[in-house]
Amino acid sequence: MASDAFLRVEGLAKRFPSGKGELTVFDKVDFGIAKGEFVCIIGHSGCGKTTILNVLAGLEQPSSGYVFMDGREVSGPGLERGVVFQGHALMPWLSVMGNVAFAVRSRWPQWNRAKVEAHARRFIELVGLAGAEHKKPAELSGGMKQRVGIARAFAIEPKMLLLDEPFGALDALTRGVIQDELLRIVQATHQTVFMITHDVDEAILLADRILLMSNGPNARIAEVVRNTLPRDRTRLTMHHDPQFYRIRNHLVDFLVHRSKLIQQGAADASSGASDGPLEVSPGLDADADASVPDVPAAPPVPKLIAVK
Amino acid sequence: MDTERSLNLRAAALSVLILVVLLGIWHVATVPAGGATAGAEADEYAKLMGKAAGTAKTDGLPTLPQMAETAARHLASPFYDNGPNDKGIGIQLAHSLARVGGGYLLAAAVAIPLGFVIGMSPLLYRALNPFIQVLKPISPLAWMPIALYTIKDSSASGIFVIFICSIWPMLINTAFGVAAVRRDWLNVARTLEVGSMRKAFEVILPAAAPTILTGMRISMGIAWLVIVAAEMLVGGTGIGYFVWNEWNNLSLTNVIFAIVLIGVVGMLLDLMFASLQKAVTWRE
Numbered sequence: 001m002a003s004d005a006f007l008r009v010e011g012l013a014k015r016f017p018s019g020k021g022e023l024t025v026f027d028k029v030d031f032g033i034a035k036g037e038f039v040c041i042i043g044h045s046g047c048g049k050t051t052i053l054n055v056l057a058g059l060e061q062p063s064s065g066y067v068f069m070d071g072r073e074v075s076g077p078g079l080e081r082g083v084v085f086q087g088h089a090l091m092p093w094l095s096v097m098g099n100v101a102f103a104v105r106s107r108w109p110q111w112n113r114a115k116v117e118a119h120a121r122r123f124i125e126l127v128g129l130a131g132a133e134h135k136k137p138a139e140l141s142g143g144m145k146q147r148v149g150i151a152r153a154f155a156i157e158p159k160m161l162l163l164d165e166p167f168g169a170l171d172a173l174t175r176g177v178i179q180d181e182l183l184r185i186v187q188a189t190h191q192t193v194f195m196i197t198h199d200v201d202e203a204i205l206l207a208d209r210i211l212l213m214s215n216g217p218n219a220r221i222a223e224v225v226r227n228t229l230p231r232d233r234t235r236l237t238m239h240h241d242p243q244f245y246r247i248r249n250h251l252v253d254f255l256v257h258r259s260k261l262i263q264q265g266a267a268d269a270s271s272g273a274s275d276g277p278l279e280v281s282p283g284l285d286a287d288a289d290a291s292v293p294d295v296p297a298a299p300p301v302p303k304l305i306a307v308k
Numbered sequence: 309m310d311t312e313r314s315l316n317l318r319a320a321a322l323s324v325l326i327l328v329v330l331l332g333i334w335h336v337a338t339v340p341a342g343g344a345t346a347g348a349e350a351d352e353y354a355k356l357m358g359k360a361a362g363t364a365k366t367d368g369l370p371t372l373p374q375m376a377e378t379a380a381r382h383l384a385s386p387f388y389d390n391g392p393n394d395k396g397i398g399i400q401l402a403h404s405l406a407r408v409g410g411g412y413l414l415a416a417a418v419a420i421p422l423g424f425v426i427g428m429s430p431l432l433y434r435a436l437n438p439f440i441q442v443l444k445p446i447s448p449l450a451w452m453p454i455a456l457y458t459i460k461d462s463s464a465s466g467i468f469v470i471f472i473c474s475i476w477p478m479l480i481n482t483a484f485g486v487a488a489v490r491r492d493w494l495n496v497a498r499t500l501e502v503g504s505m506r507k508a509f510e511v512i513l514p515a516a517a518p519t520i521l522t523g524m525r526i527s528m529g530i531a532w533l534v535i536v537a538a539e540m541l542v543g544g545t546g547i548g549y550f551v552w553n554e555w556n557n558l559s560l561t562n563v564i565f566a567i568v569l570i571g572v573v574g575m576l577l578d579l580m581f582a583s584l585q586k587a588v589t590w591r592e
Contacts, residue, residue, distance in 0.1 A: 058498075059495055059499065077495075077498040077499040077501065078499070079500060079501050081499065082499075083495075083496075083499045085495065087492060089492035089493060089496050091511070091514070091515070092591065093515070093517075093588075093590040094514075102500070102510070106500035106501060106502050136590070136591070137592065138590075138592055152496075156500070
């Protein structure tokens with residue numbers, strides 16, 4: 001699967017020098033993302049999610065490993081990857097239009113002012129901010145600021161979108177509205193997306209596949225969960241599907257119990273041969289559940305099927 | 309809104325009241341001793357000094373009417389020129405402002421680009437920091453002998469002193485503002501493959517502008533303080549020279565008038581920079 005993927009990550013690791021040696025934040029991170037696929041990564045703080053995203057964005061260098069996109073190695077930041085930053089990172093001296101137009105002019109420097117503004121306006125309208133073009137970020141609510149950040153990332157029409165916990169700072173209601181909007185835009189544009197989140201429901205709503213990271217240090221991608229809900233799911237109807245709870249329980253169970261156990265297990269057998277993360281589809285009836293270690297005192301582990 | 313206005317009004321009324329009280333104290337302190345109260349000895353003494361009792365006093369601190377008369381005379385013809393020691397107050401002020409402007413613009417032309425480079429390079433920041441820290445606390449007037457010796461021109465030396473005193477706040481603030489530009493904005497520029505010139509002018513400059521303007525405002529304040537002292541030393545023209553010259557003439561009236569004028573001009577310069585600062589300050 002990984003060989004023909006649009007984005008390919010191979011043997012990624014990040015180590016920092018620490019007191020008496022090296023601290024490995026994560027290592028042996030391998031995964032691929034197909035074109036048009038929406039992938040979320042979930043893990044506890046400190047497992048290196050943001051570092052992985054920054055490496056994909058080209059903003060940070062890994063200690064080892066490679067990232068290939070569209071057959072070419074990623075070695076620095078570039079316009080073919082749009083980034084939505086955690087703290088929106090809007091320039092407060094520019095208006096909404098100014099912020100989006102700044103990105104558009106970077107992508108197409110030869111365009112004249114009218115063309116740049118027309119293009120930027122299209123994306124400002126796409127995120128539902130028509131009429132607020134001339135407002136400064138200080139005059140916008142948190143949700144509106146994050147929409148401008150999304151419009152700015154989409155406006156350069158990147159081949160891939162990287163979102164670093166874009167809704168983390170928003171209240172639940174605003175978050176839901178913007179999730180719906182993001183889903184709509186992504187489905188309309190067939191955008192390839194890699195997104196960090198802490199929110200299990202958000203991941204199930206948005207992602208086609210969910211990467212689960214074990215705890216850091218020595219974090220790795222422990223499991224890949226395939227979202228088996230139909231792709232036309234919405235926030236309104238999703239939770240009526242019994243399959244939703246099977247996936248949700250699986251994810252919560254991982255975050256609460258197994259992410260820690262896997263970390264300890266990895267530290268015990270750090271040189272153990274690894275054939276990459278297991279890909280699972282929680283809830284689909286099968287009897288191949290032996291591959292998941294049983295956790296004492298944990299809620300019943302959902303039945304799993306390995307599709308590897 | 310209404311309470312704001314009423315507060316402003318009351319503050320203005322209080323300001324006027326304080327001014328009246330101060331002028332009143334001045335008046336009481338300087339009112340000439342009337343003939344009725346002066347004793348015979350005082351009359352005698354006055355005659356010995358060549359003055360008749362009861363005439364207006366002509367030395368020492370002026371009375372309010374004398375002060376007003378002097379101010380009116382200066383303001384009526386600010387630009388007359390009767391030779392090197394008798395020029396209108398407007399001409400003197402213009403000389404001072406020209407020196408401050410020249411030295412200040414030179415300092416800005418050096419400090420802002422240099423501060424930009426220092427702010428962007430942690431290596432230069434650390435390498436130049438000891439020099440800046442040693443040079444900064446030196447009184448600008450201490451440079452005067454070196455300036456006079458090397459430049460050999462008193463007017464240019466005045467400009468140099470302004471240059472050297474106004475460079476430090478601008479340099480330090482520019483370097484600090486540039487170094488403190490948020491990582492996020494630089495990362496946005498990096499992911500958008502923004503060139504270094506565009507990054508400098510469209511990201512770093514507007515981000516650091518409020519800090520840079522603060523440095524420029526402090527520099528201007530210092531420059532206006534220093535010019536008076538520098539011109540007292542250098543002589544020739546300027547408001548500082550005027551003050552010194554009138555002190556030698558023992559005309560405290562003119563000295564007081566010049567002091568008030570220096571204060572008003574300094575305030576106007578500061579207001580100008582305050583509005584510039586407001587124009588570039590962004591809010592989050």
